[in-house]
Amino acid sequence: MNINTGGGLIGLLILIGDIWAIINILQSNAGMGAKLLWILLVVLLPLLGLIIWFVAGPRGGKV
Template sequence: MQTTYFWIGLAVLLVVLDLWVINSLWRSDNTRGSKARWTAVVVLLPYVGAAIWAVAGPRGVTKGPSSPEHSKG
């Protein structure tokens, strides 16, 4: 029974990690083709793709909050 929870937890972690990587990837300033290739790598090779993206992927998020109100402290 506990082994089942372990695998469910691992699958949830994988989905959250992939969604985070894909969100960060599509918010970057790279070309659409580059984003599509990275998305394919991350989806087809989940953990390995995310690790490769973390080391060699696009850097920087260019699209921040949509209004200056979000930046007020």
């Protein structure tokens, strides 16, 4: 009997969060260098990068 701990679901939720963060980073008013650094942070450190972006990342989208 195999008990699934939900690891796949957690990974999927993190992936969705990362994609959402990248879209918001690209739509922000930050400079291209800052956008690139934020995207690299989110891609290289998926969960930690998402949390850091959520707390301190660039804000503001299309007006």
